[in-house]
Amino acid sequence: MRLISFITAVFLSASMALASPEFWKFEWPDTDFENTSVERWVEIISGGPPKDGIPAIDDPSFEPAAGKVGLDPLEPVITLEIEGETPRAYPIRYLTWHEIVNDQVGDIPVAVTFCPLCNSGITFDRRIPQGTLSFGVSGKLRNSDMIMYDRQTESWWQQAIGEAIVGDLNGTELDTLPSWMESWQVFLARNPDGLVMQEPNFPRRYGANPYVRYDTSSRPFLYSGENPPHHIPPLVRVVRVGDAAWPLTRLAEAGELTEKGITFTWTAGQASALDTQRIGDGRDVGNVRVRDAEGNDLPHDVMFAFAFHAFWPEGDWMLGN
Structure with a gap:
């Protein structure tokens, strides 16, 4: 079974996928669609759920890692x-169903984000020159990647690139913070x-994966763009740093690799969140750390190859080789 009934329902809902700014103006009356970097509106479709149909989490509660069960x-x-602050873990079992967590870590307001269709997990600083933003899930997708929106101006933001693409804040970029996916046991140790x-x-089925066998599918869900070059399968994971991508399979084979002044370390022991119905039973995709020459963690993303090609075609x- 490739996708459970939830995804089938989303797909049927997305049969009305292609829309236009004229249509969206009724749903988004406070969004300035004249101010945009989007050249081909056909790239933006409805993912099924409406605005806030996938509810972002605000001011999450935390508990000691050592006492966590389940x-x-x-x-x-x-x-x-974050230096000087207690390390925090945000389980993908929650982010799968909410996609955005608006949190405050010390003096830094952060947005921890996860787009399941692109396997893209990125943490942003919510501060911009105009003030501090909070984010919600728009229900729209572009190249299968989540479009976020800020509640202050209702501008639309592309999660994969951390940039506003529609609205008053069009062209504004968020600062990306170093964060990474790893297994719960690695974090706890x-x-x-x-x-x-x-x-x-x-009322969500936390711990269940609504995208069963997605990352072994032959084609990304709700994606109509080009496949990656070099005969790379579209749903292969790559580690993106800036505008460069390293196949995860290459890093797994090497164990440790240094290129372009960046050191990658791969260790076994992390379940794919997009494989089996029970997230914790997913096949092992390993843990990756990405550091600079001084040993500092670098912002990066472990995303699918098709998404990297879609947003960084060059x-x-x-x-x-």
């Missing part, structure tokens, strides 16, 4: 370690005194 050892979390996000108070493919 998480499988290999299931993935997004780790955020390194941070026994860390914090982990508590289960949100929503990007560098680091294939090692």
Whole structure:
């Protein structure tokens, strides 16, 4: 079974996918569609749920990592370690159903984001020169990637690139913070005194994957763009740093690799969140850390190859040939 009934329902809803700014103006009366970097509106479709149909989490609660029960050892979390603050883990079992967590870590307001269709997990600083933003899920997709919106101006933001693409803030970029996906057991072993996000108070099947076998499908869901070059399968994971991408399979084979002044370290022991129905039972895709020459963690993303090609069509493919 490739996708469970939830995804089938989304697909049927998306039969009305193609729309236009004229249509969206009724749904989004406060969004300035004249101010945009989007050249081909056909790239933007409805993913099924309406605005806030996937509810972002605001002001999440946390508990001591050492006392947390109910998480499988290999299931993935997004780790955020900010100097001077207690490390935090955001379980993908929650982000799968909410996609955005608006949090405050010390003095830094952050948005921890996860787009399941692109496997894209990125943490942003919510501050821009105009002030601090909070984000929600628009229900729209572009190249299968989540379009976020800010509640202050209702501008639309492309999650994969962290940039506003429609509205008053069009062209504004968010700062990306170093964060990474790793297994719960890896986080806990390194941070026994860390914090982990508590289960949100929503009726969701937390721990279940609504995208069963998605990352072994032959074609991305709700994607009509080009496949990656070099005969790379579209749903292969790549590690993106800036505008360059390293296939995860290459890093797994090497274990440790240094290129372009960047050191990648891969270790086994993290379940894919987009494989089996129970997230913790997913096949092992491993843990990756990305650091600079001084050993500092670097902002990066572990995303599908098709999404990298869609948003960085002139990007560098680091294939090692």
